[in-house]
Amino acid sequence: MSLAMLSKQKKYLRLLSIKTLPLLILFAALLFNSYTLYKETAKSSKIRKVLPPIFYGNKFSALRGIFTDITEAGYYTDKNLDLKPHAAQFAQAQYMLTPTILDLNNTEHKYIIFDCTTEKIALKKIKEINAKPLKRSPFGIILAERRVK
């Protein structure tokens, strides 16, 4: 074996020594992490091109113009808020309609949003509390106004 080859071998062995071990581990970690991040990002990017992110609060965007001077409103729902999508919809409704406070299941306010499983249930409740439907969104959300006695 020539001297040049021997010195090359020594050089490579030095790279694998205990002193360079943490550096090699760090580089291996970096390569692994970069690869997994690339994969995840590429996957999410492909999904986003086909499927936009779901934001339930958009169902309430039409009400934003109406709620400009209203500080409080009721939010009536018969949905189970222990289930994530329903809880998310309520929270996102609040987010969309700031600075109005949405008072959960309180029908004493002048304006009440009805977010029910069916329109029939919502209309039944509206009639029960002597309110008048004002606006209905394409997503089944109904805004009602209580008739003052």
Next chain:
Amino acid sequence: MTTIIPYIISFLIGILLINLLQGTRSKISLLSQFFLGFGLGLGITAHILFINLVIFDKLNKTATFSSMFGLLIILACLFLFKTKKKGLLPGRIQKPSLKFIISLILFFALCVPLWMNSHFYPQGGWDAWSAWNLKARFIFEGGESWKNMLDPRLWRSSPHYPLLLPLINVWGWMFCKEPTFNIPIYTSFLFSVLTAGLIWSGIKEITKRSLSIIPALIIFTIPFVVKLATSQYCDIVAGYYILASLLCIVLAQNKKNHQLTFIAGIFLGQLSFAKPESMLASLIIVALSLPYFLINKKTGTKTKKMISFLLLGCIISYLPTILFKYLYSPGNQTFINGLFSVDKPSTIVRAKFISAFFAVEFLHLKWHSIWGLLLCLLFYNNKRPFKRNLLIAPLIASVFFTYSFITHNPSKQFTLISSIAILILLLLLCLFINRKRIFREEILIFPAFLFFYILIIFAYYFVNTNFEIMWWLQVSLSRILFSLLPAVTLWVCSVLLNKEYQNK
């Protein structure tokens, strides 16, 4: 284009302030100034906004713009006066080395996936639209009714949480007609980049190594970390300010620069205004910095000056936090003291769950074993890798032993507890053996802070029995650990990469 103007103003305020507050000798590098200055400026603009909110009882755009531009003009004039007087304007900028250029290219490459991930969920994660951005919208659109966000009916949005992140987003919206979704995206992206950059510049500042970008790249290429960083939550903000305050304290001590302690004091005040647990973190750091400066021989006669400037910075910067806590915060609506509660008492079982969950969380694959890696690197000593660290192999074996019992035999509580106990004992033994390197005076504040912070977090989980513990740990513990990850990384790399430490 108008959306980036607020960030530019914040950046200029921060960078000018850092330059002015630093002395002429022992300055920190331009890179550190950049990453520290940007965060400092964002925090200051949030504080100014809050003070305006308190004075006018609503968001007053005229007063806000006047304050910001006024401050910017004053700082710019002072900066020009200082540089003219002392002739510090750069004549020739040093040519950057090839390694620095490569680091910079890698850093910009890191920004690409961070930018992309920030946009996958434009409204952010759950806490973004249910808490942080919700508060920001109340402040921006509420007029005098902005305080409605503190209504107890909005308990789900944690009304007792301080307002640093919401106010930064409000500042971002100041040049917009309405609260657009892109500002919170930019803010979360910016803090992710700043935190990665601060890890890079902090390690470079302490260790003077050219490969200091690597740890930042490793951390911010973990998909779970990227997801948390870009979810528009306040955890990345808390992580940034924890890192910034600790870094400034250590650099102040290293460079005997008391002005840096003043900057650290300001960062601590901003940290206290981020989240309730970060308020706790800032108090711990303030409490630990006093003995830290006292025991450190490097500071010498400047110790009193260091402490005075730190406390001065804290007094100024804590003001918004104190005002918020005593004038506006409705208090924690979700706290039950389990030590005195009959219905929901704190029990030993709760403590066991918390301990086990900590272990499970550290070992979870979503972290890509970063905690294990950092731990092993902490004990690594290239001069004497095996002589003093014979316990590393059984320590690693204990980790796998414990993990396999947790995952395959969850019912064997005794074995689980004894495994965790053995693991902790081995860990303590390794820490004791390597104490001279790991707990050197210069960086002692890092492990001291981490120890007390984790201890208090554990105690809080134990005492507050309002929430079901498994659910609470699942939704919160990973985020708390995430906010500590930058500081832990800086500490470990300070031990590992610093040449003089490796001789011990």
